[in-house]
Amino acid sequence: MNDIKGQPRDRSTRPTLRTIAELSGLAVTTVSRALGDAPDISAETKKKVREIADSVGYTPNRAGVRLRTGRTNVIALVLEPEPDGLNMSPRMIASIAQALAGTPYHLVMTPEMPNRTPLDAVRYIVETRSADAVIINKIQPEDPRVEYLRRQNFPFVTHGRTVWADDHAYFDYDNRAFGRVAVETLARHGRSNLLLLAPPQDQNYARDMIDGAVEAAGELGLSLTLAQEMTSDSSEAEIRRGLARSLEAHPELDALISSNPNGTMVATAAIEATGRVIGEDFDVFSKETIPFLKLFRPQILTLVEDIQKAGTFLAKAAIHEVAMQGGDHMQMLDRPENGAETS
Known part of the structure; x- marks a missing residue:
């Protein structure tokens, strides 16, 4: 079977960055940066690399990515399990996942477990470094999860605001x-x-x-x-x-x-x-x-309340927090009267 440019490929071997580099005529480092959505790589090059990666069935070796970069390419969404299908959780999950599509990141759900505190799930993610950023909701004014994440300097974004909202990423409905x-x-x-x-x-x-x-x-x-x-x-x-x-x-x-x-x-x-x-x-x-x-x-x-808007913003803000640790935080207050106020 032939792939792009008519070159045959052995389907028994797993495609690598070098495979994509050979098919695209680009350097391996350029391919890697394009797949990582590096800002200095053109949109045209990213599109070309992604199309080749999709055509050959390339998936990143996450263990290798973590060894090279220290990142997992995972965004963790921490939610309290809710059995009722009319709540916002399913739409929130779907909108975040959709916003992450086409990026190096994928979404992992981390439930808050019965008989454990909400902080336990967040602490586990941070201590195991099982995600690059975390999204949390049901925010308290002085939320212990936010206090912990700020102390740990771990990227996060909240669905809701705390008393420290000026100093962290959030999306909130007014x-x-x-x-x-x-x-x-x-x-x-x-x-x-x-x-x-x-x-x-x-x-x-x-x-x-x-x-x-x-x-x-x-x-x-x-x-x-x-x-x-x-x-x-x-x-x-x-x-x-x-x-x-x-x-x-x-x-x-x-x-x-x-x-x-x-x-x-x-x-x-x-x-x-x-x-x-x-x-x-x-x-x-x-x-x-x-x-x-x-x-x-x-x-x-x-x-x-537009949960699609919330999920899309939370996903983008989480990626931004990973890329810009210590920089400006993405924040949005969605107002039912006059649309959204952003900063």
Whole structure:
């Protein structure tokens, strides 16, 4: 069988950088740098080298790459296992993987294990040097993982911001703006007694969402109640019980703000079980990452968080952190009102 330029190749041997160099007429070092996406190699040369590499079935010997460069060409995404298919994790994974396609990097999932702390998974990656950079989410204001990674000078990017956000790479959705938009939208629909089903308050985005909603409610003269003994991440049974108690204790409530579709669907069922009708005597406003809720109940008011944008940015920022350790950090704040603010 012939390859590019009509040259026969023995399929029993594994193609190497030298194989690509011979077929392309380029030096081995040029081929290596082109496959590594070196900035001083032209896009045309990179395209030519990649096409030849694909045609001969070349895959880098990762052990050799690590010996030569000290790098693994791995980006690790650390996520808490979530069995519910409506959460953002599957779309986040897909968008990061898609953004890494065509680069030297590939994505490895590292789950946070039961009965272990979130820091344990990150510490394992750093201590074993099993990745070149790590992406983490569910960020706390003073997140111990971020504190550890900064001390270790290990490349990382966060989906969310910490109190040290000025000094590290991140992508964040402006949840303070989401809280404001939710309250303002419900006010335009004539609602005045709102219940907020917020995320767990140990996470930074929950505090931002609450602050934005409280500020907007105060400015508009609306009543805002924060749901107690439950969050948008609580179990179905906890949300059903909590909503029933809240609606019994506060019959004047006429709207709900929810931070994710899972909590919204359960809450909607609990609200309807009291005889209230969504869109008539009660409104629901929810954030979602998949345009799904209007198929469930067309009357639900929604705002979509673009997870594709988040995953793409996180992947690029992770690669940037590896290449530019100690340099400027990529940061993006995605605003639901006015698009994205980048720096």
